[in-house]
Amino acid sequence: MSHRGKRLNPMLFSKKPRTDEFEAAALPHMNDIYRTAVRLLGAGSGADDVVQDVYLQAWKSFSQFELGTNCRAWLFKILFHTLHHYRRKWLNVRMVKDGEDILEQTAASGPPLPEQITDEEMLAALTEVPQDFRAVVLLIDVEEFSYKDAAGILNVPIGTVMSRLSRGRRLLREQLVDLAQSYGIGRIHQGGKSA
Amino acid sequence: MNRVQFGEGACEKTRKYLDSYISNELLIETNHEVLRHVERCSACAGELETRTQLRTRLKAAVNAQSVPPELQARIREKIRAGHSSSWSTAGWFAAGWPRWPVAMAASLVICAGVWLNYPPEKMPAITDRPGQSAYIQRVSATLAAVLKVGLGDHIHCSIFRKYPKDPPSVEKMEADLGVSYKGLLPVVRAAVPDGYRVIMAHHCSYAGRSFIHLTFEKNGELLSLVVGRRKEGESPAGLAPALETSGVPVYQSAADRYQVAGFEAGDFLAYVVSDLKRKANLQIASTLAPAVREFLLKVQA
Numbered sequence: 001m002s003h004r005g006k007r008l009n010p011m012l013f014s015k016k017p018r019t020d021e022f023e024a025a026a027l028p029h030m031n032d033i034y035r036t037a038v039r040l041l042g043a044g045s046g047a048d049d050v051v052q053d054v055y056l057q058a059w060k061s062f063s064q065f066e067l068g069t070n071c072r073a074w075l076f077k078i079l080f081h082t083l084h085h086y087r088r089k090w091l092n093v094r095m096v097k098d099g100e101d102i103l104e105q106t107a108a109s110g111p112p113l114p115e116q117i118t119d120e121e122m123l124a125a126l127t128e129v130p131q132d133f134r135a136v137v138l139l140i141d142v143e144e145f146s147y148k149d150a151a152g153i154l155n156v157p158i159g160t161v162m163s164r165l166s167r168g169r170r171l172l173r174e175q176l177v178d179l180a181q182s183y184g185i186g187r188i189h190q191g192g193k194s195a
Numbered sequence: 196m197n198r199v200q201f202g203e204g205a206c207e208k209t210r211k212y213l214d215s216y217i218s219n220e221l222l223i224e225t226n227h228e229v230l231r232h233v234e235r236c237s238a239c240a241g242e243l244e245t246r247t248q249l250r251t252r253l254k255a256a257v258n259a260q261s262v263p264p265e266l267q268a269r270i271r272e273k274i275r276a277g278h279s280s281s282w283s284t285a286g287w288f289a290a291g292w293p294r295w296p297v298a299m300a301a302s303l304v305i306c307a308g309v310w311l312n313y314p315p316e317k318m319p320a321i322t323d324r325p326g327q328s329a330y331i332q333r334v335s336a337t338l339a340a341v342l343k344v345g346l347g348d349h350i351h352c353s354i355f356r357k358y359p360k361d362p363p364s365v366e367k368m369e370a371d372l373g374v375s376y377k378g379l380l381p382v383v384r385a386a387v388p389d390g391y392r393v394i395m396a397h398h399c400s401y402a403g404r405s406f407i408h409l410t411f412e413k414n415g416e417l418l419s420l421v422v423g424r425r426k427e428g429e430s431p432a433g434l435a436p437a438l439e440t441s442g443v444p445v446y447q448s449a450a451d452r453y454q455v456a457g458f459e460a461g462d463f464l465a466y467v468v469s470d471l472k473r474k475a476n477l478q479i480a481s482t483l484a485p486a487v488r489e490f491l492l493k494v495q496a
Contacts, residue, residue, distance in 0.1 A: 019274060019275060021415075022274065023271065023274070024414050024415060025414055025415030027267060027270070027271075028414045030262070030266065030267055030270065031262045034262045034263075034266060035257055035258065035260045035262070038260060039257060039260075048263060048266060048269075051266065051270070052266075052269060052270055052273055055270045055273070055274065056270075056273055056274065059274045070452050070470055071415050071416075073452065112245065113245050113248060113249055117252070119255065119256035119259050120256075122252055122253055122256035123256050123257070123260075126253065126256075126257075137253070138257070140218055141218075141250045141253055141254060142253060142254045142257045142258070144472045144473060144474075146218075146220065146449060146451070146452065147215075147218065147220050148451065148452075149452060162214070162215065165214055165218070166214045169214065169246065169249065169250075172249065172253065173245075173249055176249075
């Protein structure tokens with residue numbers, strides 16, 4: 001079969017993104033991507049490899065990316081897709097179901113926050129929060145994504161983001177209290193006053 | 196976004212909305228309802244403080260995590276080499292598969308997966324004016340009217356217009372701004388954070404109003420300063436200021452992925468609009484506000 005007479009679409013080449021453009025748009029978000037991966041996988045659980053894979057996949061679809069749109073949210077969407085496959089393949093992950101009454105629970109006061117906790121203790125408590133809740137807490141509270149962006153990144157409805165966030169924050173608070181009690185930290189923070 | 200009227204059972208309602216309040220996801224009116232209640236109720240104020248503190252301390256703890264210094268270099272290397280990462284392919288290679296067909300198949304699978312799963316955010320085409328108007332209306336629907344003005348022009352002009360690959364010279368931009376406003380460019384350039392480059396400075400119009408519009412870019416992120424003359428009775432003063440530390444009250448709200456900060460300057464309203472994080476946008480607006488206000492008051496005089 002002869003290919004003579006066929007012409008390659010020049011757009012295929014003219015639209016090819018340049019490496020420097022990709023690096024300028026995507027690499028500034030690498031630290032946020034890495035830290036989120038570590039918090040979801042655990043230190044030493046291959047976060048480096050996941051982040052490299054995220055960037056490789058982003059690079060391969062960068063020709064579709066439009067300057068001025070949300071590169072950060074796009075990278076996080078790729079991160080969570082990658083993590084989903086990675087966890088399914090390599091890790092035993094606890095899955096959770098969202099309770100219908102979660103928003104109602106947020107009307108109640110949570111346990112008081114321990115006053116003396118270190119970063120390490122905070123991260124240890126976060127690790128105990130189930131992954132689906134932890135992911136939303138990280139996206140909203142640490143990365144400051146909007147509910148809508150977080151819903152797009154996780155491919156879930158906004159209502160699910162809201163319920164997981166409320167539940168996740170509450171679980172984190174309970175974990176901190178448990179942790180503080182196990183360490184014998186008695187002082188707690190109650191409404192801005194020490195008990 | 197949710198709007199509620201508090202009344203009976205205000206504590207319960209307030210606490211139900213505290214999480215969304217902390218995440219800046221409530222309508223301004225509902226925000227005010229929460230604030231009004233918290234000012235009167237020490238128990239809810241304590242609960243708000245605890246939840247806010249939890250968020251702050253979590254963010255600090257996560258961000259204290261160090262990132263391997265060599266990671267960025269490894270990513271650059273892989274991008275330029277076009278190799279796939281070790282964890283996803285090591286098992287196949289170790290199993291004795293011939294490398295090139297496996298690599299090719301893996302690349303095709305990855306490309307197909309990326310195409311299907313990560314379509315970039317769809318924006319109306321540059322020629323699709325009705326689609327652009329619908330998009331602007333949709334994303335600004337939850338904003339206070341006075342802030343919609345700045346967001347609308349930012350999206351209309353900075354997002355839906357294409358720029359030349361190389362921005363015009365500063366002299367050309369100053370000429371486009373004209374005698375009265377060319378001095379605004381150095382004022383703003385001196386106040387925006389390092390790394391931002393000006394890519395557009397001109398007069399434009401949107402929705403029947405004229406604006407001075409400066410657009411800056413850094414690593415693919417766009418930041419606009421939009422200035423327009425206020426209409427009679429138009430003022431953000433009914434909103435709660437997000438920051439007043441510079442001496443100029445700055446009002447800010449989020450709409451979709453955009454942050455819109457506005458402040459008054461005599462007969463003018465000025466807006467800083469971007470898709471940065473809330474605090475970053477607010478900080479830039481607060482830094483810009485005194486100098487921009489002083490300049491505009493001189494123009495007005």
